[in-house]
Amino acid sequence: xxxxxxxxxxxxxxxxxxxxxxxxxxxxxxxxxxxxxxxxxxxxxxxxxxxxxxxxxxxxxxxxxxxxxxxxxxxxxxxxxxxxxxxxxxxxxxxxxxxxxxxxxxxxxxxxxxxxxxxxxxxxxxxxxxxx
Numbered sequence: 572x573x574x575x576x577x578x579x580x581x582x583x584x585x586x587x588x589x590x591x592x593x594x595x596x597x598x599x600x601x602x603x604x605x606x607x608x609x610x611x612x613x614x615x616x617x618x619x620x621x622x623x624x625x626x627x628x629x630x631x632x633x634x635x636x637x638x639x640x641x642x643x644x645x646x647x648x649x650x651x652x653x654x655x656x657x658x659x660x661x662x663x664x665x666x667x668x669x670x671x672x673x674x675x676x677x678x679x680x681x682x683x684x685x686x687x688x689x690x691x692x693x694x695x696x697x698x699x700x701x702x703x
Contacts, residue, residue, distance in 0.1 A: 574650040576663040578699065581674045581683045584649060584663070591642050592659035592678055598635045598642075599656050605632050660693065667702055674699075 576584070609628050616624070646653050646661070652673070654660040659678025664671060665686070675685040675696050686702050687695040 573664050575666045575671075576650075576674060577665070578674060578683050581663040581665070581676070584651065585676065585682070588646070588649070588651065588661065589659075589678065591645060592653075592656075592661070595639055595642050595653075595656050596659065596678075598639050602632055602635050602639075605635070654693070662687075672702070 605628065609625075609632065612621075612625065612628060643653060650664060652662040652664075654662060655677075660675070661677070662673035662675055663683070665674045666672075667686075671689055672686050673689060674683045675687055675693070676683050684699055685696040686699055687693070687697060
């Protein structure tokens with residue numbers, strides 16, 4: 572069953588969610604860099620003498636992927652929808668006058684200030700003052 576957030580509850584969740592989103596973005600960027608470096612390493616050092624270093628590089632990428640999976644699992648457990656890692660865009664399910672909507676937030680914003688209809692997405696974001 573989906574949990575519905577009030578604006579205050581969503582804002583309170585940001586204290587835990589913000590740092591996780593920063594870590595997700597950092598890990599995603601680090602994985603992309605490590606994968607590019609791994610491709611270069613394999614192209615220039617493909618012999619057996621470098622097998623340990625190759626394994627260490629692959630293990631490092633795998634460890635970051637597993638950590639990202641744990642972060643995403645935590646976000647899902649909170650019934651928050653991760654929309655975009657790059658911008659830290661998330662949606663919190665909410666009920667307003669019996670209608671399900673999304674409270675919308677992204678990294679860099681001070682607090683929940685936006686909402687949108689379930690099927691509208693980011694392009695349909697409206698200020699909270701318009702929520703009735």
